[in-house]
Amino acid sequence: MYNARGIITGLVIFVALVTFPFWFSLGKAASAPEPSLDTPAIRQLQEKVCVEGTEFMRTQHMELLKDWRNSVVRDGNRIYVAKNGKQYKMSLQNTCMDCHSNKAEFCDSCHNYANVKPDCWTCHVDPKEGK
Amino acid sequence: MLEKTLNGSKWYWRWIILLLALMGVGFASYMLQLNQGLAVTGLSRDVSWGLYIAQLTFLVGVAASAVMVVLPYYLHNVKVFGRLTVFGEFLAVAAVIMCGLFVIVDIGKPARLLNIMLYPSPNSILFWDMVVLNGYLLLNILIGWNVLDAERKSVAPPGWVKPLIYLSIPWAISIHTVTAFLYSGLPGKHYWLTAIMAARFLASAFAAGPALLILLCFLLRRVSKFDAGDEAIRRLSVIVTYAMAVTVFFVGLEFFTAFYSQVPGHMHALEYLFVGYQGKGNLVPFMWTFAFLAVVALVLLLNPKTREKENTLKIACAAVFISLWIEKGLGLVIAGYIPNAFEQVVEYVPTAPELMITIGIWATGAFVLTLLYKIAVSVKEESELSIYSARYARVKPVGITVSQDSGKTGGM
């Protein structure tokens, strides 16, 4: 091989860099997140149900929120009729966070694990915040 | 052809390093602005567009000026411009890239930039500005690169380039018209609400752009073996002369309408710019510099003796470029907001980070221009050398003015 020394050295360095995330965090895997539903509002609920089912929320809560925001902000419609027939006010801050007031133990636990940084909170007020 | 940017003299590399350093400083300042918001600039609730958008406005004009070389050559067979078209197109590429960068640094939420394509709004002139500027960038990259590549291979350019070239001519006019429409369609800003805004933009573009091109041609003569030819430069200087005369005439028209009609809304912005209004006038020295330089430029350009002498032509072109940069790149945008909707004057002074970002973007444009011109010059030096060596083996290669298609020497 022409220039074998240079090429093999380069290859080794390249493979090491490219696989860095894997071998560097060997044995340091974070455990699966367990979002906590233990809030005063949820404890007081008769029926422990959310606006939609758990599976739906787990996979599609962001799509739901996007649909909600288009409906509220752009169309002016604020009442959501869920699949179970109940009516809810479409509001992240006032409806969702009313029950799930523990953002750090609920929202953030999964988001931190998945390294997702939703930018809702620069505008929407986190219930624990506010001076 | 990109590999041609990697061979250069030590001055070439020093210039590149200087530009990269300025780009780095600009980038660091932009990081500061991203972090803290546009509060780091001198913009305010009343003057909400400033240096960035003003540069964008001026540079769209410089980009459009490529048409002043392309149109005569392709539509009217002005052969001496044949060797310059690529340089005009590459200047347009560098200018439009700068325009795009100025947009990105100006908007409040750059991460949402794509919203303008995801939610197209044909009612908004800014949407159309995005369309025509990006289209023009694509056109000039395709045309310039392929024509140059064909020259490098000593063949004619591929057939599909010709319709694109013809398209680029009205497109160049459209980019500056649409940019002018950004301003001339707003009911609340009396300084901008003039029917001749697009005409003024085009006139100043066709003065400032070719003036810059002339200066670049002189520079290329000095730093490389490429010589645009005295005839091409002479013709460009005539174009600059007429365009500058029309530009100054148009400014005069604005003054007449404002001050003969005595309508306050029309007069106040011009008063602010040239004598101050409500006791404030930080742009007054700049506007008088513009006026002085414009007069100097016109005097030097209208007189054929000074227009045809290299030294005075260089001074005239620099005067044209700087004076029109002041008028369009400073005066136009800022004075549109003064006085504000409540007849109050809130002045605008750019801050240091704002200036650093602006300089960084100009350096980026100069960087792109340097690279593209290096490629173009290298290709032309080789191809013309080979034509010469094939036909006129005993003539020195320095100072060739071979026109692209005939192989005969151009006018000296």
Next chain:
Amino acid sequence: MKMHRRNFLRIGGACALGLGFLPAVKVLAGSDLSKVMADPKALTGKKWGMVIDMKKCWEQGRKNCDDCITACHKVHNVPDIGNIKEEIKWIWTEPFENTFPEFKHAYMAEAIKGKPFTVMCNHCDNAPCTRVCPTKATYKRKDGIVVMDYHRCIGCRYCMAGCPFGARSFNFRDPRPFIAEINKEYPTREKGVVEKCNFCEERLAFGQLPACVEACQEKALIFGDLADPNSEVRKVLSSNYSIRRKPELGTEPKIYYLV
């Protein structure tokens, strides 16, 4: 199958471009929400507008009263930045000579000279700001309110250039540190977006009048549907002389002033 490398690259590039359109298509396609509707208590209208009786404000109100301003800015988390360059205001007062500069002259009556006028977004029927927005982040709703979609705004500030009334403010920096007391029931905005009065559409949606209207103790602000001939605003307008700001520009502002 023989294929040249360049053709392969061209076709591959075209496919990649086509696939790249997929997210755009998804965004542009409609949503499939089960069912949404307005609250039954919501105030409905086709052309919301406001009449401000400045005489009541001057003659019956306290000197330097700013109840409407305080109420609005409190409910909507409008920050107090503290300097004239970056200030954010949804509703404020300007003297007569600045609000109606084309009406001022050398021999004005004392009754109007220097008097404060309450100004805010005029929610124009023919608004230039909505015409120029490149993303439709600001647009006129069916009920006549010119709304801001803060999720979509890219902060280009073209609407601020388009507005002839100086009604819009820009967030030059993060506003949160400058809000004295955050109203937890309403979001704030973030740095980089434009904001303005929204005719309290979040209150109208549940049957409440705008905060400024409710806060005024002299009832100088009258809010109603201009398209409804029986509304209070229409009755007031038909029996009093009213003026609007800069009507010659054709923006059709919907804030009327009784002087």
